[in-house]
Amino acid sequence: MQAAPESQARRKKRSKLDRGWYGYLFIAPFFVVFLIFGLYPIISTFQLSLQKWDGLMPAVQIGLKNYARILGDQVFYLSLWNTIRIWLGNAIPQFGMALILTGIFTFYRVRGKNFYRAVFYLPNLITATSVGLLFNLLLDGDNSPINQLLVALGVHGAPISFFMSKTLTSGLVSFVQWWMWFGYTTVIILAGTTTVDKSLYEAAMVDGATKSQTFWKITMPLIKPTLVYLAITSFIGGMQLFDVPLTLSNNLGDPGKAVLTVSMYLYNQGFKNFNYGYSATISCVLFLFIAVMSGFAYQAMRRKDGAYKL
């Protein structure tokens, strides 16, 4: 071991510079795998959206024909509307419930807070296909457990044929999604509130603010970044909804395609009808839709944020 004549600081700096290229070695695996399994499929999907391909014969370039077709495709519009409606139907009550629970856990001394947090979060971890089938088993048929319960309680119109009604089926998909996600949203919002300085609440209370005033005027503005993050990720996830409507309905999104989502439609076009090109086009259009809407939402919420400060 030789003693270095340079100062400790210079030595440290040089050794860091010397070894800098090791950084590339450490991060290289990410980029190799991402290029192959992440980026290539994206580029390939875009290429395919300009082609006609049935999976057997070589793909044929057809320009923008797939895009022209999608513009007039009523089923695509229906599936897009279904997806948005199902998302709105679960996102709004989900955020509402999560905010109510956040208010409760912040302003009231509730015993077993961690227990509730865990129980509400559990449905989020369970396999979505199992959840879909589970609720199908609980609801489908005149003798299903839920119908037996409704009949026993003397509910008017029971037993109910849940999956014969478009409205009920769509509402149930929203409900199941809500059931799977309200706990997750609550946990994340609660985490956001823990960064709020407790003394702010105390100061507000001393000044005579009510609990609801404190919540709307102090908590809400401070957890806004968390809410924006949650809203955008929820939208991105909601637009790709696939497992639950598939397994909750009869795998086809019936009755009357009421819960046929865009992801189900693109799956059917590709892997049932073997129109891989058109299926890729649906992916690209949905991708564009998600990107544009998320961008708008982000901008809108930021602008509103700015107005707040003025």
Add this chain to the structure above:
Amino acid sequence: MNKPKFRFSALTIRLMLIFLTLLCAVPFLIVFINSTHSSLDIVKQFNVIPGDSLVDNYDTMQSLVDIWRGFFNSVVITVPYTLLTGYFGAMIAYGFAKYNFRFKNILYAIVLISMMIPSQLSIIGFYRLCLKLNMTNSYLPFIIPGIANATTVFFLRGMIEQSISDSMIEAPRIEGCSEFGIFNRIVLPCIMPGVATMCIFNFVASWNAYMGPLIILQRKELYTMPVMISMIKGLYVTNYGAMYLAVAISVIPIMIVFAIFSRYIIDGLTTGSEK
């Protein structure tokens, strides 16, 4: 007289929390209870106590499709995938956290952007890639991407920057320890709690993955648990007992993982979102 204002009384709060708890738990309870009843029992009445048809249901279930095969297949994909996300996630995070090199910020931006991409939308390209690589009916397309798990990198980079000081790396470097040796012997053990947390999340995500395996795996004996579950309704028709049992079996592993690790899972979720 003052207008009566709506306020949450302690009782309303308690009732609401109990109602939500039941809403989350009862569907699972019904599944567990009905999996021990015969199909006739299930159709005839609402069961609240366990029955005695568990073995019959099990035989019916196994006679139509081998659930344990799906279970085993899911394990074969999920375990190596999870280990890859943990090891490579830590390694890549370490590269970004403790080395300085050109284009570092741009490269890290790519990692962050890849987190936001809705991956399900490139599924057709993914399928085409697997055809080209001759990897349909193979588990590799679900295992190898574990190396490039952006969320794990993001989470562990923050952790390394907070908990590993430069002197902890400099000292063994002067002693002549190799760069990979430092990572394996000093950095990795120090950040193990964070690695474990991310591994739990990745395990659950991989176990639950549906669309990918549905498309890539065409041979029935390769089906994973979620793919099998989604096909059960058509297979078992009116064998409700067997169906409930299959759902119960698919749900139990996650419940066990959650029962053991719920604290880590919720803490991980919480710290991840604070960044």
